[in-house]
Amino acid sequence: MAIFDRGYRDLIYQPTRVFARIWPIARHELAAMFRIRFGSIVFLACLLPTIGQLIFLLMRAGIWEAAPSGRAGGRMSFGDRMDPSTASFYLWPITTMSFVPFLVLTTLVSVRAIAKDRAAGALEIYWTRAISPWSYFLGKWYGSFLLLACAFFAAPLVLWITSVLLAPDWSQFETTIGFMPGLLLGLAWMCAMLSLLAVGVSALASTPNLAAILWLFLIMGSMFLSEILRRLLRETWMLAINPWFAGKRVVDQLAGITPFNDYSAWTALAWISTLAVVVLLLARRRLRVLEAVAT
Amino acid sequence: MSIALEDVTIAYGKHVAVDRASFVLPTGAVGLLGRNGAGKTSILRALLGLVQPSSGHMQILDLPPNTDPREVRRRVGYMPERDGFIPGLNGFETVALAAQLSGLPRSQAFRRAHEVLWLIGLEEARYRAVAGYSTGMRQKVKLGTALVHDPDLLFLDEPTNGLDPRGRVEMLDLVARMAGELGKSVVLSSHILQDVERVCSHIVLMERGKVLAAGTVRELTANARRAFDLSVDGGDPVRLVAALRQRGVEQATPDARGNVRLEVVEGFSTARVFAAVQDSGGVVRRLVEHRRSLEDVFLGAVRDEEAGR
Numbered sequence: 001m002a003i004f005d006r007g008y009r010d011l012i013y014q015p016t017r018v019f020a021r022i023w024p025i026a027r028h029e030l031a032a033m034f035r036i037r038f039g040s041i042v043f044l045a046c047l048l049p050t051i052g053q054l055i056f057l058l059m060r061a062g063i064w065e066a067a068p069s070g071r072a073g074g075r076m077s078f079g080d081r082m083d084p085s086t087a088s089f090y091l092w093p094i095t096t097m098s099f100v101p102f103l104v105l106t107t108l109v110s111v112r113a114i115a116k117d118r119a120a121g122a123l124e125i126y127w128t129r130a131i132s133p134w135s136y137f138l139g140k141w142y143g144s145f146l147l148l149a150c151a152f153f154a155a156p157l158v159l160w161i162t163s164v165l166l167a168p169d170w171s172q173f174e175t176t177i178g179f180m181p182g183l184l185l186g187l188a189w190m191c192a193m194l195s196l197l198a199v200g201v202s203a204l205a206s207t208p209n210l211a212a213i214l215w216l217f218l219i220m221g222s223m224f225l226s227e228i229l230r231r232l233l234r235e236t237w238m239l240a241i242n243p244w245f246a247g248k249r250v251v252d253q254l255a256g257i258t259p260f261n262d263y264s265a266w267t268a269l270a271w272i273s274t275l276a277v278v279v280l281l282l283a284r285r286r287l288r289v290l291e292a293v294a295t
Numbered sequence: 296m297s298i299a300l301e302d303v304t305i306a307y308g309k310h311v312a313v314d315r316a317s318f319v320l321p322t323g324a325v326g327l328l329g330r331n332g333a334g335k336t337s338i339l340r341a342l343l344g345l346v347q348p349s350s351g352h353m354q355i356l357d358l359p360p361n362t363d364p365r366e367v368r369r370r371v372g373y374m375p376e377r378d379g380f381i382p383g384l385n386g387f388e389t390v391a392l393a394a395q396l397s398g399l400p401r402s403q404a405f406r407r408a409h410e411v412l413w414l415i416g417l418e419e420a421r422y423r424a425v426a427g428y429s430t431g432m433r434q435k436v437k438l439g440t441a442l443v444h445d446p447d448l449l450f451l452d453e454p455t456n457g458l459d460p461r462g463r464v465e466m467l468d469l470v471a472r473m474a475g476e477l478g479k480s481v482v483l484s485s486h487i488l489q490d491v492e493r494v495c496s497h498i499v500l501m502e503r504g505k506v507l508a509a510g511t512v513r514e515l516t517a518n519a520r521r522a523f524d525l526s527v528d529g530g531d532p533v534r535l536v537a538a539l540r541q542r543g544v545e546q547a548t549p550d551a552r553g554n555v556r557l558e559v560v561e562g563f564s565t566a567r568v569f570a571a572v573q574d575s576g577g578v579v580r581r582l583v584e585h586r587r588s589l590e591d592v593f594l595g596a597v598r599d600e601e602a603g604r
Contacts (some may be wrong), residue, residue: 015369015398024395032383119377125440126341129396130369289345 021131022139029143033109042108047099049093050155054162059085085161087179087255090156094187095248097124098152102194103219103246105151107212108188110144110198113182114287115211133287141199148191157184179256186254190247193272195242200279203286219244230261235265247273297322297480298342299450302353305337305504310409312337314504315351320482324474326491327484328593329501335484336376337504339450343368356447369398372441376452376484378433386412386422386436393440404443411439415469431462438469447474448480455490463490470494492589500596507596515592522585523557525568530577538571556585 033039079211083089114137114278117123126136162182164173198215219242226241239261248266252258253265298320305313313334327335340346342355344364360367380387382603387408394404412421414539415435420428434454441449449522451470455463471494474481485491491498498515500507508515527535532549539547539557544567546558557568572579587595 012479016395016400019401021396024392026383028381028392035383042384066435116382120382122381123379124375124377125379125381125437126396127345128368128373128375129393130365130398132365252330268356289452 015130018131018135022135022142025126025136025139026143026146029109029113030146030285032113032143033105033147039108042104046098046105046151047155049097049101050159053089053093056082057159057163059167060084082237085175087183089163089174089257090159090180090183091251091257093159094152095251096157099244101151102148103216104146105148106194106198107215109147110195111202111215112197112208113140113212114202115145115205118205119143119207120175127289131133133289137199137202137203137283137287140202140288144195144199145192149188152191153184156187162271166249183251186251189254190251193276194247196276197272200276200283201206203283204279223237235263236261237267239263240268240271243272243275296365297356298325298482299352299354300338301350301352303338303341303353303477304342305334305346306349312504313341313348316501316504316573317351318499318506318509320499320533321497322480323497324471324481324483325494326495326498327482327501328486328488328491328498328589330486330571331502333501334504335501336452337483338501339373339452339484343371343373343450357536363560366493368373369444370447372444372446372449373453374434374437374441374449375594376456378430378457380428380433380436381490382426383424385422385424386417386428386432386439389425390421390439390443394443395443399444405442407445408439411443415439415442416465429457430457434458434462434466435469438466440474446479448482449485450482452484453486454483455485455487467493488589488593498589500593502597502600507600508592512589516587516589521559521563522587523559523565523568524581524585525555525557525572525579526581527555527572527575527577529583530575533576535572535575538574539568542567542571544568544571 033043117126127133131139160176164176167173197218201215201218202208202211205214222242223244226239226245229241231234231240240263242248247262249259249268250265250272299318301317303313303316304311316338327338329335333489337346341348342353342360344360344367347361355367356370358367358370366469381392381549384392390411391404392407395401395406399407409418409421415438417432418437419436420432428436434456438451438454441451453480454470455466458466466488470481473479474494481494483491483494492512495512497509497511499509500515532553532555535555536547536549539555543563544557544559546556548556548558569579569583
């Protein structure tokens, strides 16, 4: 029957697998930032540190020759930040310069992901479909992870590929390949954990604004707390209380960088994992089907 | 048979929303009729596997909803009562997303979303954000999301909520078309008698979590005894009632305006009524057979339930 007759066509199909049902949720979450022009501008602004580094790289392209050996280890100095053969060159725009962009991206998208659906009464629409609350959560997290990864994983990857292509020979590749996989793995892990925390906090709140307040309180509050405790107790590992600092410490470790405030990366890993488990357990309770429908 | 409930009780903490409900619903258009808080929505949610009954057995499309709720939801379309929408999406994206979440591949979902939006009359507005839709358009989008994956069974929870008279008629026509022309089984949950009466052939009456009556509209509205409405000019009402009873009328109930509702057994001759009125000194102004409406059935069942408690 033709649809233009306002007819109805019986449907014969093989139901898709779970991932095919999760992906549309992730895609909409990822696209949420770019639906309005303001979001796209904010996203580009978040890439400014890396773009700056890329411009610097291009400016040097004509005169720069790669150092004979890479210096993956050692403390991050200003010279290293400007040297494309070091890990610091790729990490500096992210872990040092991108705290505010991270806060902006997570506050505008990740931490609103579930709270906005809850406020709009959309959870009942989702959960009366053939997906579970966890599949829904996974979709939201995946979309949020992809957004952060675009800014904090893909950008340094592009920077690295550019540096390799601009180099006169394979020496840049040979110099950097030793630390780059660890660095990228660390950044991917950091994006995954921080987006998980943000989406988890989003699941706890009843409105997007409340979620944003909770998130800012968690990130900024823990930052001030960690700094105060570090100074009072003279223990550098107190910095790990802040998820951003903890993530940064793990990335440094994987990239082979010794940070200025050195402490065990395991402490940071353990703390951020504990935080993620606690948030997930609380989110699990808030994402029960009954909680969404039986009001 | 598409749905069967046996002694189903649903409780939210100490509050019992559904109390030992039992009924079997045939295919076609079925109405769940009851006031707000009667337990209609709880039954629909339990059938979708969203709420666990505290006791009893249920079956929907030959599946127990608690065993594989996602398979049940894949085969059932649900239009919730609450005014909810997925923020940031337009009409087309909302319906297409619902299709994909129900298990349709992307290309099928997109094609199907366009078709369904055309079917429900939202083709012109499909690329506008749902947040900017009127209540009637949002109700239609909800219907579209319920229908897009070609379910065997449709649950429509208060589909005419918040609609103006024209929107209500359009929605009911659509629902009637689903059940008739398109051959879908539809369960329409509503507190509006006229809506249910207009669309459904089979009805379950509910009140305070209990099933008061279930059957076809014809069965429910059929009188066990024949009834007449009698209007009389003049005469003595007390003598009239006595004379009517004397001539075989089972029940004669006068109202404040002097009209009398008569209940008689099958085979009763109306000539006896005329004779009784003549005996009382009055003149028959009007005598018509009374047919029970669904409202009479509902109010009667509620009265019986309250008297029995």
